[in-house]
Amino acid sequence: MxxxxxxxxxxxxSRRYVGEAVLRAEDRELLQGRGGFLADLAxxxxxxxxxxxxxxxxxxxxxxxxxxxxxxxxxxxxLAADDLDFVDEKLPCVDMIPGTLDVRQxxxxxxxxxxxxxxxxxxxxxxxxxxxxxxxLVEIEYESLPPVTDHMTAMDSxxxxxxxxxxxxxxxxxxxxxxxxxxxxxxxxxxxxxRFKFHRQTAVPLETRGVTAKLIENxxxxxxxxxxxxxxxxxxxxxxxxxxxxxxxxxTAPRLGGGFGCKEMVYPEEILVAAVARKLQRPVRWLEDxxxxxSSATQAREExxxxxxxxxxxxxFIGLRVTGWANIGAAFGFVGNTPITAMGAMVRGxxxxxxxxxxxxxxxxxxxxxxVLRGAGAxxxxxxxxxxxxxxxxxxxxxxxxxxxRNLIPPNELPLDRGRTGFANSYHIIYDEGDYPRCLxxxxxxxEYEKFEVERNAAAAKGKLLGLGIAMYVEITAVGxxxxxxxxxxxxxxxxxxxxxxxxxxxxxxxxxxLVAEELGVALEQVxxxxxxxxxxxxxxGTFASRGAAIGxxxxxxxxxxxxxxxxxxxxALLKCDPSIxxxxxxxxxxMGTMEDYIPLSEIPVRLRSLGGTPESKGIEARFRLDVPKxxxxxxxxxxxVEIDPETGVIKIPRYTVAHDCGKIVNPLLVEGQIVxxxxxGIGAVLREKLVYDSEGHLMTRAMMDxxxxxASDVPEDFRLWHMETPTSLNPFGMRGVGEGGTIGAHAxxxxxxxxxxxxxxxxxxxxxxxxxxxxxxxxxxxxRAAALKMTEHD
Amino acid sequence: MSAPDLTPPLKTLDDPSESQSxxxxxxxxxxxxxxxxxxxxxxDFLRDHLRLTALKVACGEGACGACTVVIDHEPARACTLxxxxxxxxxxxxxxxxxxxxxxxxxxxxxxxxxxxxCGYCTPGWLMTxxxxxxxxxxxxxxxxxxxxxxxxCRCTGYKNIWTAVRLALGADTQNSTSREE
Numbered sequence: 001m002x003x004x005x006x007x008x009x010x011x012x013x014s015r016r017y018v019g020e021a022v023l024r025a026e027d028r029e030l031l032q033g034r035g036g037f038l039a040d041l042a043x044x045x046x047x048x049x050x051x052x053x054x055x056x057x058x059x060x061x062x063x064x065x066x067x068x069x070x071x072x073x074x075x076x077x078x079l080a081a082d083d084l085d086f087v088d089e090k091l092p093c094v095d096m097i098p099g100t101l102d103v104r105q106x107x108x109x110x111x112x113x114x115x116x117x118x119x120x121x122x123x124x125x126x127x128x129x130x131x132x133x134x135x136x137l138v139e140i141e142y143e144s145l146p147p148v149t150d151h152m153t154a155m156d157s158x159x160x161x162x163x164x165x166x167x168x169x170x171x172x173x174x175x176x177x178x179x180x181x182x183x184x185x186x187x188x189x190x191x192x193x194x195r196f197k198f199h200r201q202t203a204v205p206l207e208t209r210g211v212t213a214k215l216i217e218n219x220x221x222x223x224x225x226x227x228x229x230x231x232x233x234x235x236x237x238x239x240x241x242x243x244x245x246x247x248x249x250x251x252t253a254p255r256l257g258g259g260f261g262c263k264e265m266v267y268p269e270e271i272l273v274a275a276v277a278r279k280l281q282r283p284v285r286w287l288e289d290x291x292x293x294x295s296s297a298t299q300a301r302e303e304x305x306x307x308x309x310x311x312x313x314x315x316x317f318i319g320l321r322v323t324g325w326a327n328i329g330a331a332f333g334f335v336g337n338t339p340i341t342a343m344g345a346m347v348r349g350x351x352x353x354x355x356x357x358x359x360x361x362x363x364x365x366x367x368x369x370x371x372v373l374r375g376a377g378a379x380x381x382x383x384x385x386x387x388x389x390x391x392x393x394x395x396x397x398x399x400x401x402x403x404x405x406r407n408l409i410p411p412n413e414l415p416l417d418r419g420r421t422g423f424a425n426s427y428h429i430i431y432d433e434g435d436y437p438r439c440l441x442x443x444x445x446x447x448e449y450e451k452f453e454v455e456r457n458a459a460a461a462k463g464k465l466l467g468l469g470i471a472m473y474v475e476i477t478a479v480g481x482x483x484x485x486x487x488x489x490x491x492x493x494x495x496x497x498x499x500x501x502x503x504x505x506x507x508x509x510x511x512x513x514x515l516v517a518e519e520l521g522v523a524l525e526q527v528x529x530x531x532x533x534x535x536x537x538x539x540x541x542g543t544f545a546s547r548g549a550a551i552g553x554x555x556x557x558x559x560x561x562x563x564x565x566x567x568x569x570x571x572x573a574l575l576k577c578d579p580s581i582x583x584x585x586x587x588x589x590x591x592m593g594t595m596e597d598y599i600p601l602s603e604i605p606v607r608l609r610s611l612g613g614t615p616e617s618k619g620i621e622a623r624f625r626l627d628v629p630k631x632x633x634x635x636x637x638x639x640x641x642v643e644i645d646p647e648t649g650v651i652k653i654p655r656y657t658v659a660h661d662c663g664k665i666v667n668p669l670l671v672e673g674q675i676v677x678x679x680x681x682g683i684g685a686v687l688r689e690k691l692v693y694d695s696e697g698h699l700m701t702r703a704m705m706d707x708x709x710x711x712a713s714d715v716p717e718d719f720r721l722w723h724m725e726t727p728t729s730l731n732p733f734g735m736r737g738v739g740e741g742g743t744i745g746a747h748a749x750x751x752x753x754x755x756x757x758x759x760x761x762x763x764x765x766x767x768x769x770x771x772x773x774x775x776x777x778x779x780x781x782x783x784x785r786a787a788a789l790k791m792t793e794h795d
Numbered sequence: 796m797s798a799p800d801l802t803p804p805l806k807t808l809d810d811p812s813e814s815q816s817x818x819x820x821x822x823x824x825x826x827x828x829x830x831x832x833x834x835x836x837x838x839d840f841l842r843d844h845l846r847l848t849a850l851k852v853a854c855g856e857g858a859c860g861a862c863t864v865v866i867d868h869e870p871a872r873a874c875t876l877x878x879x880x881x882x883x884x885x886x887x888x889x890x891x892x893x894x895x896x897x898x899x900x901x902x903x904x905x906x907x908x909x910x911x912x913c914g915y916c917t918p919g920w921l922m923t924x925x926x927x928x929x930x931x932x933x934x935x936x937x938x939x940x941x942x943x944x945x946x947x948c949r950c951t952g953y954k955n956i957w958t959a960v961r962l963a964l965g966a967d968t969q970n971s972t973s974r975e976e
Contacts, residue, residue: 023906030914031902033849033889037915040848073810129834130810206853206861206915206949257851257915258949290854505913505950669909673951677912680952704858704947712943712953719954742952 017514017524018733021669024510025524026255026503038210038227038254039287046212047076049273049286050131052121052138053296054113057149057366057697058160059142061111064121069137074130077280078138080121081110084275087243091266092233093332095341095424101171103163103364105331107241107271113142114162114330115368116699117295119268124276124284147697151327151363152304162330162364171328172337172362174422176344179355183310183319190311192391197767198380200302200327200691203373204709207257208293211273214283216250223250224274229263229502230334230542235534237266238274246538253532259504260681261372262297264544265334269296294702299691300373301768302327303340303380307347309388315396315403319355322347322384326370328362333371335544337362338423342377342476345421345429349385349473350436350635351407356419366697372544374681374740375475379747380768382473386748387766390469390755400470401444408472411435425481431474431633432728434661439724440472443637443659446720452641465644466654467757471748474635477662477737478550478730480628484540485552487516487559488621489567490528493602495520495560497529500540501552506739507670508548514666515553515733519560521587522601546634546737549666554732555626562622567604570620574611632728634736636660638679638745640716640753646780649773651687651754656716660741661724664734671738672721678742679719684710685743686750686769708772760788816879822847823891831878838862840878841888849889849918853947860946863919864888870926870945889918892925901925901963910959912950920946920956924963934966 029035066078090104109120121138125131146160153159154169162169185191209227216223222244228234228251235251238244256263273286288296308321326340344358393403409416411434418429444450452468459466486498497516501508513527520527530536543552564584571589572579581592588600599607608620641655658675665671688708692700701707727734747768754776755765763779814833821827822845831840841847841864850873853861857872864873865887892899898906901924911917923942932938939960948956 024909027906027911027914028898030911030917031898031905031921032893033918035914037851039852040842042846073812129832204949206851206859206913206947208853256913257853258913260949290856507912673909673912673955676952676954677950678952680954681949703856704854705856709947709949710953711947712957713940715953715957 017518018664018666020514020667022510022514022524022667024507025513026509036254037207037257038212038225041254043212043283043285046214046283046285047124047126048128048131049276049284050123050125050128050135051119051269051286051292052123052135052140053292054109054116054118054120056113056142056144057116057147058145058162059113060145061109061113061120061140062143063141065139065141068139069123069134072130072134072137074126075123075134076126077124078121078134079124079276079279081108084108084279086241086275088240091268091271092237092334093336095335095337097174097422097424099173101166103171103331105268105369107268115366116697117292117368118330119272122272122276124280128287147366149365149367149693149695149697151302151325151365154363154365155325162366169364170361171364174341174344174360176358176419176422177356178419179319181355181357183355185310188313189318190313190392190395192309192311192388194307194388194764194766196305196307196384196387198301198303199768199770200299200367201373201685201689202294202297202299202691202707203260203262204704204707205256205258205260205262208288208290209263209267209269209297210285210287211270212283212285213274213277215277215281219281221248221250222274222278223252224270225252225254226270227256227263228253228270229256229259229504229544230266231502231532231534232500232538232540233542234266234270238271241271242278251534253502256502256504259543260374261300261376261544264542265298265371290704291702294707295368295699298333298371299329299368300370301339301380302370303343305343305380305384307384307388309392311392313396315392315398315406317351317353317407320348320353321357324360326362327365327367329365329367329369331364331369333369335372336370338372339370339377339380341422343381346378346474346476347381347385348418349382350409351385352409353407367693374678375744376545376740378473378475378740378744379682382471382744382748383751383768386471386752387755390752401440401449404440404470404472405437408436408440410437427630430630432730433726434633434635435724435726436472436635439635439637439659439661442722442724443639443657446659446722447639447655447657449639459643463646465646465757467642467644467753467755469640469642469749469752469754469756471638471745471752472636473741473744473748474633475741475744476631477546477634478628478735479545479547479631482541482625482627483551483555484537484623484625485555485559486537486621486623487556487563488619489563489605491605493605494526494528495563495601497527497556497559498536499529499531499552499556500537500542501548502532502543504543506548506674507667508552511549511666511670512553512556515557516560519557520564520601526601546739548739550632550663550731550735550737551626551628553666554735555624557733558626559622559624562624563620566620566622570608570613574608574613630730632663632730632736634660634662634738634741636741636745638749640746640749642750642753642757644757644776649776649780651771651776653683653716655718655720657720658742658745659722659724661726662738662741663726663728663731663736665723665725666735668723671723674738675721675742676719678740679746680710680715682743682746683714683750686747686771687714688770688772690770760784818878818882820881820883821885823888833877833879835878836874837876837878837881838873841873847888847890851915851918853915858947859916860919860923861916863922865922865926868926868929870923887925889921892921904962905959908955908959908962910951910955916946916948920948924960927964932964934961934964939964
């Protein structure tokens with residue numbers, strides 16, 4: 001037995017980590033190339049799967065002939081819908097509301113294909129090369145049906161129907177209103193009507209998808225490993241698909257090589273690969289290649305929005321009417337109706353606009369299913385509102401900053417109920433604490449807004465078109481409904497946090513350890529974390545909607561708080577003393593009074609043993625469930641400066657400024673990384689990226705050579721960032737989400753900046769572009785606006 | 796020396812109709828003599844046969860740089876080369892640059908500058924930086940942009956990668972922050 005020292009060890013100074021730019025510990029493995037991504041994990045006995053996919057946008061499947069493919073040496077099996085049994089073959093969609101028509105995707109095409117890339121058959125072989133050889137020999141006899149790719153055309157009477165039994169291609173409708181939805185213009189009011197078009201994009205995480213499946217524990221349990229942001233959801237869907245108990249399914253997910261929303265989905269392959277493992281009773285693996293990824297991972301953003309704004313002569317927006325139609329592709333994604341719903345719900349951003357009438361729709365077409373992508377509808381919302389503000393400012397001749405000041409919600413009106421949303425768990429949008437006017441002023445100052453016209457003239461003298469775009473947004477973050485975590489004291493005197501938040505690159509391993517170390521008052525090295533295993537955290541929600549740090553971090557820290565209480569109770573019981581004299585202090589147990597003592601965390605297990613407790617057999621641990629009835633609302637101002645070279649149509653970004661408020665910041669280094677990375681994704685979205693389908697529904701952009709992503713030269717030359725930190729009362733530690741904001745603001749700020757640079761030309765800029773050189777050169781060939789012509793004449 | 800037999804039975808292209816050729820390469824200083832299927836990609840040979848999984852296959856067509864290795868002192872895309880094309884070559888992968896313990900100099904700079912997020916593209920960047928250092932590229936040279944244009948990073952927005960690469964090439968460190976883990 002260890003003798004108690006008579007002089008208690010001096011409690012160390014409590015360590016503080018929240019708010020510190022702590023470097024990421026996970027970087028060590030990643031930088032050494034030992035990240036342990038799904039494709040890196042050795043699967044020595046797994047057979048490889050290649051998915052045979054539809055080459056037809058819309059067709060009936062008449063026959064599947066496998067004979068020739070089965071002759072390829074090394075082929076183990078070829079399976080189609082008729083060879084596989086499911087208790088439930090529909091994939092989940094969580095945002096269906098009363099009246100929604102059920103177009104949930106099936107795990108495999110039975111008699112009809114609705115998009116190019118849809119899974120039709122599966123080849124199982126010794127290796128991927130052989131599997132691909134055989135896949136090319138699987139003959140599928142199709143009877144072509146007329147396709148429809150444009151969502152506006154798909155609503156016409158007589159348009160081809162994807163689901164004839166439903167009688168319509170409009171499958172989801174939601175109305176969201178606030179104030180007086182019947183608002184009308186009074187004499188003297190300005191009315192702006194515009195139709196906005198948003199192009200189709202895709203997330204392109206550098207890591208594609210992948211799934212392995214095997215039977216474990218004498219074949220009694222199914223183990224599926226997948227690149228998913230939602231391991232617990234996937235487990236429930238697998239159990240449902242095969243009629244298994246939840247306990248008999250284990251889902252694990254390794255670190256993800258990026259997600260951005262495209263892995264917030266339960267995919268057909270995740271169920272199919274498991275079905276093959278069950279049917280063949282052998283381990284199998286499917287690794288998606290990039291070509292497959294372009295047509296078979298979810299896509300995003302495509303929608304059309306008609307907006308009508310009524311604006312008083314002083315620039316105050318009286319009301320906004322928006323009607324939106326999302327092109328959701330051939331079936332529901334997991335949250336396929338979320339973007340269009342969020343667009344209508346959040347279109348007013350930080351501006352008062354007392355009256356809202358938003359009517360949003362989802363329309364099915366013969367394209368790949370749509371799902372969320374970083375921002376989830378908010379980029380479209382901000383672009384519409386901010387373009388309307390600039391347009392009103394131009395027509396009413398009001399300064400662009402000033403018209404925003406006149407419309408912003410002042411801090412004394414917060415929290416503010418913005419009306420009921422149409423989300424499945426229908427709640428009121430209630431903006432929490434913040435200071436939107438200050439956010440605007442800080443950004444204007446940082447961006448040196450007042451000197452812009454001088455810069456514009458200087459650029460014009462060099463033949464360059466300079467434009468400035470301001471954009472503000474408010475975004476839903478840190479959504480519920482709940483999250484869970486577990487934390488355990490380890491025999492070596494460290495603690496281990498079991499978290500349901502997936503590491504997708506956001507640094508969740510480090511931020512969650514920071515929060516736990518801060519709560520316990522111990523060194524960061526004394527806190528370890530494990531993520532992505534449903535055996536360790538069976539009940540949880542997942543990683544999306546900017547909830548990782550704010551919700552996942554908070555629940556982990558609350559679990560640590562609970563762990564302290566459990567440790568203290570244990571000591572009080574073993575010492576048979578009054579619990580009030582056993583306290584947690586500076587990372588250890590402090591015992592007051594005659595038994596005065598201090599036991600640091602590292603020595604707690606040893607001391608408990610010496611006192612007769614058995615921590616190594618029983619372990620002290622804590623579980624916590626944090627209910628999150630209301631999301632919190634982060635906000636920001638983005639100011640983009642663009643320089644157009646009229647000779648080439650190339651856009652440069654000399655300066656980009658962000659002032660933002662995500663509440664309490666855990667790690668400013670990582671917050672900055674999220675914002676800069678998000679902004680460049682947004683810049684790529686509006687300057688470069690576009691998924692192109694031909695009119696028949698064939699995807700033309702099927703590789704990274706075709707789909708142009710932002711590169712190292714697309715970075716703003718001067719990036720300026722201002723953190724505001726208004727803690728939210730909705731989170732126990734004041735945190736909001738920050739993962740998506742950069743992308744949201746960049747769409748609108750860049751569109752406004754491009755419009756401003758082209759202000760002399762008759763170009764409406766009522767779209768998301770992409771504003772690539774072709775687009776710019778076309779715009780520059782348009783006639784000059786009347787005002788610009790007049791000025792030219794005076795020159 | 797023959798290749799370590801890490802290839803599990805299911806993964807070989809051992810069909811007799813599969814045309815094979817001898818392959819002799821040096822990988823991270825080790826001589827390897829083996830037979831490979833003619834159509835085996837170099838990326839698959841390194842990842843699946845030698846289990847050198849630092850390089851990643853992300854686009855499969857040489858567009859993103861995640862599979863970059865250094866072949867005879869030139870950065871090259873392992874995903875668009877056949878293994879047999881590397882016959883007689885000297886290949887360096889990230890595993891060959893790793894310090895015996897902890898991080899090497901360039902890796903430390905990447906960590907300090909938060910120049911990676913998901914880390915999937917990172918091994919490719921590190922191989923290109925290794926080549927740039929080997930060729931003594933000046934941090935202010937316009938060639939830096941040319942090298943960086945061969946890589947896609949979807950997370951960081953490149954800002955911190957620029958800083959890290961320039962520091963690795965010996966740029967003045969005064970304007971950069973040094974942080975402790």
